[in-house]
Amino acid sequence: MxxxxxxxxxxxxxxxxxxxxxxxxxxxxxxxxxxxxxxxSTSTQIKLWGVPFRPLEPCWTEPSRKSNRKEWGYVLVRCSQGPHHHRFQIADAVIVARQLGATLVIPIVKEGLTELASNFDDLYTVKHFIATLEGVVRIMGRLPEDLRGLNHTSIQVPYRITKPYIDQNIRPIFEKSTVIVLDDFLPSMEDVEEEQDVEMEAIRCLIKYKALMFQSQIEKLGNRLNNRMKEAAQRAGGKYVAVDYRSTDTACEEERDVVHTKSKRCLSPRALGLLLQSHGFARETAIYLTQTRLDESFDPLLNLFPNVITKEYSMPFNEESQFLYSGRTQLELAIDFYICSHSDVLVPIHSNTFYTAVAGERIKLGLPHILVPSLVTRPKQATETTLLLGVSQMVAAKTHPAYSCLCEHGMSERLAKEPTSPASS
Known part of the structure; x- marks a missing residue:
């Protein structure tokens, strides 16, 4: 006991x-x-959604505005391939007209080889465009009546045209023709040393980040779709991912998960889903895809991420006929540009002009979180590579041209271009 x-x-x-x-x-x-x-949790959220930044403001050197300059002759420009190309095409057209002392006619927007042209004011606010460029170049709505209906000389020009190129190759044609049409834009001249002209760069900044403002209907529709995406993303705190998935490369039609071409990387819908999943995005993540609609080939992506949304799904019924079924691809591209510029995260599958232009707009808006697919070699497996998402090099190292145009309030251009963190992939 x-x-x-x-x-x-x-x-x-x-x-x-x-x-x-x-x-x-x-x-x-x-x-x-x-x-x-x-x-x-905090580090995961930063990895997925980044951190907010303040919008940037113009800090480029203002181009001289000569109100008493004598103009002679006219320059027309036919823009094509969407708003992401228009910025570069119109900037070059303004530089050509200014260098020649000519009047710029309001641009024409080409829909495609078999589609009708759109009016500039179908996409952009004309009054704002003219007011922004007052004194930089003279602008007219259309050619004088006696010059309309004639066959004018069309000229091919390279992107990021230089003053010497204009004087040597375009001026002789212009002096004989009086009216020239910039109708075909070629790749930049790789064998020509980049011209560091402060005034020309200021004009490019002015066009890309101030002069081209979407007209009110596109702005309102884009804002409405952006809000719808945030509503669809309530389970992820109202944040969503925009994926630019479009490609015209025929190699991307091959039935393989990853196809590498000379200039592009193509991912199957399944590979896209696995890539987003491997980065840590949850199954319920809302994803805006730059496709008009989804077919059965996207089922493998929907099995991984059922909350994938397209323009057809998100657009109000009464505006579908105007924006989706009118055959005017420029309007669809404008909506894609707007949504990809305002999403919480952008994932550009292809490194192209759309990616570059949208990245600049996102930097301006204080939304620089862009995740780019990149091949990474494992240290212990030198022969094996893995496709991962990494922060955009242009943002991490501040090498994007936008950082030469835009700064935080009160910050100099030099300080704006200093990297805030080590460059990522």
């Missing part, structure tokens, strides 16, 4: 020690665990 009593007393004493240890240690242990969870 005495032995039993001692055993009970010993057991109770042991339990008291255990209880005391828990009382003394449970609080700090729980706090450390919670702190670890918070830290992990």
């Amino acid at each position: 005495l032995g039993l009593r001692k055993g009970v007393i010993g057991f109770l004493g042991f339990m008291f020690l255990v209880f005391s240890y828990n009382i003394l240690n449970n609080g700090p242990l729980q706090i450390r665990s919670q702190a670890g969870q918070v830290q992990s």
Whole structure:
């Protein structure tokens, strides 16, 4: 009996020690665990959604505005391939007209080889465009009546045209023709040293980040679709991902997960889903895809991410006929440009002009979180590469041209271009 009593007393004493240890240690242990969870959660959120930045403001050198300059002759420009190309095409047209001392006619927007041209004011606010360029170049709505209907000389020009090129190749034609049409834009001249002309760069900044403003209907529709995406993303805190998935490369039609061509990387819908999943995006993540609609080939993506949304799904019924079924691809591209510029994250599958132009707009708006697919070689497996998402090099190292045009309030251009963190892939 005495032995039993001692055993009970010993057991109770042991339990008291255990209880005391828990009382003394449970609080700090729980706090450390919670702190670890918070830290992990915060780093994951930054990895997925980035951190907010303040919108940037113009800090380029203002181009001289010569109100008493004498103009002679006219320059027309036919823009094509969407708003992401228009910025570069119109900037070059303004530079050509200014260098020649000519009047710029309001641009024409080409829909395609078999489609009708659109009016400039179908996409952009004309009054804002003219007011922004007042004194930089003279602008007219259309050619004088006696020059309409004639066959005018069409000229091919390279992107990022230079003054010497204009004087040597375009001026002789212009002086004979009076009216020239910039109708075909070629790749930039790789064998010509980049001309560092402050005034020309200022004009390019002015066009890309101020002069071209979408007309009110596109702005309102884009804002409405952006809000719809945020509503669809409520389970992810109202944040969504925009993926530019479009490609005209026939190699992308091959039935393989990843296809590498000379200039592009193509991903199957399944590979896209696996790539987003490997980066940590949850199944319920809302994804805007730059497709008009989805067919059965996207089922593997929908199995991984069922909350994939397209223009057809998100657009109000009464505006579908105007924007989706009118055959005017420029309007669809304008909506894609707007949504990809305002999403919480952009994932551009292809490194192209759309990516460059949208990245500039996002930098201006303070939304620089862009995740770009890149091939990474494992240290211990030199022969194997993995496709991962990494922060855009143009943003991380601040090498995007936007950083030469835009700064934080009160910040100089030099400080604006200093990297804030080590460059990523």
